[in-house]
Amino acid sequence: MASLLQRIAAAGKTYEGNEAGSREDLINLSRARSFWAESAMSAHIRLAVDVQLFQHLRDFGDIGLSAQTLAEKTGLDVLLLGRLIETSSFHATALSNGLSEEIYQHSISFGYDAARPSFNAFPEYFKKIGYKQPTSLTDGPFQDAHRTQLPFFDWLVATPPNLQHFGSFMAAYRAGKANWYDPGFYPVADRLIHGFDSSMSDILLVDVGGGEGHDMTLFAAQHTFHPGRIVLQDREPVIASVVETLKADSPFEAQAHDFFTTQPIKGARAYSLHSILHDWGDDDGVRILENLKPALRPGYSRVLLNEIVLSEENPTLAAASMDMMMLAHFAVRERTEADWKAILERVGLKFVKIYTYPGVAESVIEAELAS
Ligand SMILES: C[S@@+](CC[C@H](N)C(=O)[O-])C[C@H]1O[C@@H](n2cnc3c(N)ncnc32)[C@H](O)[C@@H]1O
Structure with a gap:
């Protein structure tokens, strides 16, 4: 315990100094918990969502509220509330306000x-x-x-x-982690913007399986003066819901595309696949990349796999936890550097380089057409 406290104190100092990766070190160190208490804690927090407990705390701000008032607001019996949360006065905290989002x-x-x-x-x-x-x-x-x-x-x-x-x-x-397009991670200016050539395609970046466009919104904000267009691709139901909320001045366009079919956008500067291949076994991963390969312009288009590269000796908590999510939901695994190189080789893509950022679980694996 003494050594754990010392390590937490040291990590706290580096966190105060705003050092990259220190936040994740602190999260890693604070994982010591009581096994038997975990089940109740997660049940409490799920119940709190249903009764909007964090929102009610937030609404009362610094003034706080009594058990009786919180019980009335949430619909919880006051005695049950007292057992679920063992305190008699209730105030919002930075954490509870965050959880109300x-x-x-x-x-x-x-x-x-x-x-x-x-x-x-x-x-x-x-x-x-x-x-x-x-x-x-x-x-x-x-x-x-x-x-x-x-x-x-x-x-x-x-x-x-x-x-x-x-x-x-x-x-x-x-949230709170550096994205692949942030300063100090993948050199967007050098590798994508510099040398952008619209003579064959005016598309700078295609986010394949990009979900709701989280990455593309932030990419455009980070690189305001980027050349070319940005396209978000995902399955039809996902794109349908994105299109509903897409503003006229959206920095990206949205296109329904099943990545198990041939990539319709040819010769873009880059195709990013963020947390895509890790959802699939090796054969499916190869199929996804084979469907992308004909779209790549030799010596120009870059494939950016934003994925965990699992350390065989000392995986981080985030990487190991994501590996368990993969096992539970997709019957697949997170991959080591050797695994990634093997997949690229099967598709006939050339491994270029892995870019990493301290404390961020996912790296950028850059690849291109093999010459
Ligand atoms: C783990 S999420 C990653 C989303 C996004 N890239 C991100 O990092 O936030 C996987 C994404 O793949 C999409 N997806 C699954 N199967 C797909 C398919 N056959 N074609 C296109 N997208 C697909 C899902 O809808 C989901 O948005």
Whole structure:
């Protein structure tokens, strides 16, 4: 315990100095918790979402509110409230205000309603399959837990509001971390903007499977004077909901595209695939890249895989946790550098370089057409 406290104090100092990666070090160090208390804590926080507890705390600000008032606002019996939260006066904190935001409310619901049952299913599921690695996208712990044969993404679409909750979860997972297009990470100016050539295509960047456009919104804000157009691609239902809210001055266009079919935008400067291939096994990953390959202009188009590159010796908490999410929901794994190189080689793409940023789980693996 003494050594843990010393390490937390040291990490706290580097955090105060705003050092890159120090926030993640602190999160890693604070993972020591009581195993048996975890279940109750996550149930409490999920219940708090239903009764809008964090929003009521936020609305009363610094004044705070009594147990009686909070019980009335939430509809909780005052004695039950007292047991769930063992305090007699209630005030908002920076944390509770953060949790009142929609992306965290949705993320809590996604974690509890969609992900947690998949992990609860581990013991039974692995006993059933003889403690082997699952290999099917339609027959894993997730399907057992949710009594479905649908692959995870189809289930999200078929069971509202899970698709929306998942979108928020992805945004929350990334919040506060450097993005691949931020200063000090992938050199956007040198590798994409410099040398941009609109003679064959005026598209700078295509975000393949880009979800709700989180990355493209921030990319455009970070690189205000970028040349060329930016296109967000995803499946039809996702793009339909994006288009509903797309403003006339949106910095990107949206296009429905199934990445298991041939890439329709030819010769763009770059194609980014953020947390895409990790959802799929090697054969499907190869198919996705093979469908992209004919669109690439030799010596010009860059493929940017924004993915975890799993350290074999010492994976971070974020990387190891994401690997477990993959096991539970997609029957796949996060990949090491050697795994990534092997996939690129199978497709006939040339590995160029891996770019990393301190404390950020995902790296950028840059590839291009092999000459
Ligand atoms: C893990 S999310 C990543 C989203 C986004 N790139 C990000 O990093 O926030 C995977 C994305 O792949 C999309 N997707 C799944 N299957 C797809 C397909 N066949 N074609 C296109 N997009 C697909 C999902 O809708 C989802 O938006």
